[in-house]
Amino acid sequence: MKPTQETLGITLAAAARDASRAFDAALQSAGGSRPVWLVLMALKQHATANQREIAQKVGIQGATLTHHLNAMESSGLLSRRRDPHNRRVHIVELTEAGHAMFLQLLGTVTAFDKRLRDGLDEGDIATLRRLLAVLQHNVGSSAEGTKVPARND
Amino acid sequence: MKPTQETLGITLAAAARDASRAFDAALQSAGGSRPVWLVLMALKQHATANQREIAQKVGIQGATLTHHLNAMESSGLLSRRRDPHNRRVHIVELTEAGHAMFLQLLGTVTAFDKRLRDGLDEGDIATLRRLLAVLQHNVGSSAEGTKVPARND
DNA sequence: TTCTAATCGATTGACATCTAACGATTCGAA
């Protein structure tokens, strides 16, 4: 490892941090937030889902999702009801307002993505996805259906 | 944008999240943490620095750094003294324990980086760095001397 | 010399995230 060069993890974290901050700022200007967007997106892909599935899809812990869902339910973006077949389970669904919020944020997300891609061709994008997937594989996760690794004490 | 494909920002954030979690776990097992590592690294590169410089180097706000420095000073890893030429400024320096902690964590960091790079050749690494730098440029930041973008209300 | 603006680091409060633990519910082996 060259002494003047950052480790790959630090480089990746810094790039992601900068991109995420800009993305967060864009979403906030559009009246949303990143967690809101991620939950909306998960529920757009699967119209009804339980919380465990959403948390897994989004890549966060159930406890974290509870907080986001509480806020989003209060805001009228989604509803939760007990599954009659298994009363431990919440079925989560978007409301009309939730669907509207998704559309509201979609423009922002698309514009941001376009901005992020500026100067990169499809080959670059594919390469980046491939390399990022390798990194994820190397730390023990796959890009889809990510399982949250336990943090050791 | 293809409907079945994640936006680039989400892909990047997910990869970075997974890598960061693994990195955090590795550092924790070695008795440190990511903020500790980043501060140690910044102070290894510039033996004496003021807080603003460290915060900028690490890529976090001054308020955040204060908390980390408080903890690290309590742990004996570093010391702070007022600059006699400008009493607003703190000069931050590593202690012997701080230098020892750096070495302690260095092995972990190196091993983690090696793990991250598994299956990637030098060309891949260079490509990844280049592409990440493009992304950072596109969101308004450069990879070195990162300025933290303001979050709009 | 005076005074305004800028700088520095700290404090406060809010947001997002995690772990550990919990109560309620369900599953499945005995």
Add this chain to the structure above:
DNA sequence: TTCGAATCGTTAGATGTCAATCGATTAGAA
């Protein structure tokens, strides 16, 4: 049928981050 283990979502507390604000200090124009 019983009961221990597993699942589900929630709560509480801790960590890391940010913005806004503050008191102390300095710089520089008038």
